[in-house]
Amino acid sequence: MKKISSKDQALIAAYLLNPGQRNYEVGDSGSWARLARQLEEKKLMRIFQEIELPLMQVLKNMEGRGIKLDLAWLIDLSKKLGKRIDQLIKQIHKLAGIEFNISSPKQLQEVLFEKLRIPTENLRKNKKSGGVSTAAGELEKMRGLHPIIELIFEYRELTKLKSTYVDPLPELVSKSDHRLHTSYSQTVAATGRLSSSNPNLQNIPIRSDLGNQVRKAFIAEKGNILLSLDYSQIELRIAASLSGDLEMIKIFQHGQDFHSATAARIFGVKEADVTPSQRRDAKTINFSILYGVSAFGLSERSDMQRAEAAEYIKKYYEAFHQLKAYIASLIQLVHKDGLMTNPLGRIRYFPDIHSSNFAIRSAAERQAVNMSIQSLAADIMKMAMIEIEKEIPEANMLLSVHDELVFEVKKDKAGKYAKLIKKIMESVYKLKVPIEADAKIGENWAEMSAIGARLPGRQGSASGGENTKS
DNA sequence: AACCTCACG
DNA sequence: ACGTACGTGAGGTTC
Structure with missing residues (x-):
């Protein structure tokens, strides 16, 4: 196993001083004193010593452990996908009346918009090339206009899964321990x-049924079981806490379902009368707010009309008016300082905040608002990982996926570890609202069932079904 | 290498 | 009136 070098440490120091640049110049000698002085000046020494440095060894341990893959399952899945893709290619070519490369956006544009004459006036243009976009969101608008569209959706989904996951992952399994090892940065x-990266295990499919077939390939060693704990709505809890919004805080303190509670306020109904569709829209809006979305953007990414979206955003901020004021104060702050810090002192600079270009300036404002929330979530997760690895190394932490940790534990010990890990995750940092982590176990990463203290009757099903529109 | 597209939180 | 969601990594096509 590789040792952690002083160069790695210097790299982290340079990153903390100005994250967001991709290449950090780290001199060979004599530069450490300068980096250390800068860390002190910017009050970053604590994050450096108490979070990033201890985390290095935790990440090395996780990378070294790897995760087991069901190779036979993936190879079989690859064959099935290959057969179906061949069928789809034939059908699409027949409908188009021409043989072409469906994976080429350029050729697909020609077929859809010139040969088949599908109208393009509602469709987005590509940023750089100026061509008409064939991205999923635009294809969605063409649904029903021509039978070829449906087939292209399926072709895209299947080829994506096959070429990004099903075929490459088995190739990356280690010859020495037969497990799959990612690298964390x-x-x-x-x-x-x-x-x-190599491979990226933070974007393994979960949102579609077929995607879950890929996820099923991630399994535990014989006699073991996968244990997953994920933070419940951590970013919204952070937003509630940082803004001090009393309405948001109340909802979390009462242990209510936040999306339903939001829906009740936006749509003006009792919480018990919230429909699944209303809850779904509220969930979309909750995420959107953290990203600083506009009414137009929201209507683009949901079934809402633009005016509807505008009204719901207005209602949202009426219900959570302290959140609105807090976001405004963050924007004021980043204009004044040109940087944003989170409560632990992590810094990000926003040079674009002074741009005279509206789009560029607005983007910087949204990034600054989001950074103050997302970065605290990241730090809470990092602190939890350090503490868990220190206290319970035998739980075999394998994966960290932003708000989820996956472990491989002896079957008969799963309940015990779940309890211990949950405790750490929920108590490693104090917010003005409770932090909650939900535990699940399963033979594979797709089929997991809840364990531990849960309110009976209202826990999410194992498969999706309440996802926001992608 | 740039571009487009799409997988995840 | 502006222009239109935060953070990533990766594959295929095109130049």
Whole structure:
């Protein structure tokens, strides 16, 4: 196993001083004193010593453990996908009246908009090339206009899964221990989040049924079981806490379902009368708010009309008016300082905040608002990981996926570890609202069932079904 | 290498 | 009136 070098440490120091640049210049000698002085000046020494440095060893341990893959399952899945993709190619070519490369957006544009004459006036243009976009959101608008659209959706989903996951993952399994090892990077994300690569295990499919077939390939060693704990709505809890919004705080303190509670306020109904569709819309709006969305953006990404979206956003801020004031104060702050810090002192700079270009300036404002929330969530997760690895190394922490941790534990010990880990995750940092983590176990990463103290009768099902529109 | 698209939180 | 959601990594196509 590789040792942690002083160069790695210097890299982290440079990252903390100015995250968001991709390449950090770290001199070979004599530069450490300068970095240390800068960390002190910017009050980053605590994050450096108490979070990032201890985390390095935790990440090394996780990378070294790897995770077991069901190779036979993936190889079988690859064959099935290959057969179906071949059928789809034939059908699409027949409907188009021409053989072309469906994976080429350029050729697909020609077929859809010139040969088949699908109207383009409602469709977005591509940023750089100026061509008409064939992205999923635009294809969605063409649904029903031509039978080829449905087939293209299926072709895209299947080829994505096959070429990104089903075929490459088995190739990456280690010859020595037959497990799959990712690499975590601690110095990439501008918000302090981790990133995962070679392979990226932070974007394994979960939202579609077929995607879950891929996820099923992630399994535990014989006699063991996968244990997953995820923070429940951590970013919304942080928003409630940082803003001090009494209405949001009340909802979380009463242990209510936040999306339903939001829906009740936006749509003006009793919480018991909230429909699944209303809850889904409220969930979309809750996320949107954290990203600083406009009414137009919200209507683009949901079934809401633009005017509807505007009304719901207005209602939202009426219900949570202290949140609105807090976001405004953050924007004022980033204009004044050109930077944002989270409660632990993590910094991100926003040079674009002074741009005379509206779009660029607005983007910087949204990034600054989001950074103050997302970065605290990232730090809470990092602190939990350090504490868990220190106290319960035998729980075998395998994966960290932003608000979720996956462990591989002896079957008969799962309940015990779940309890211990949950306790740490929920108490490692104090907010003005409770922090909650939900535990699940399963033979694979797709089929997990809740364990531990849960309110009877109202826990999420294992498969999705309440997802926001993607 | 740039572009487009899409997987995840 | 502006222009239109935060953070990532990766595959295929095109130049």
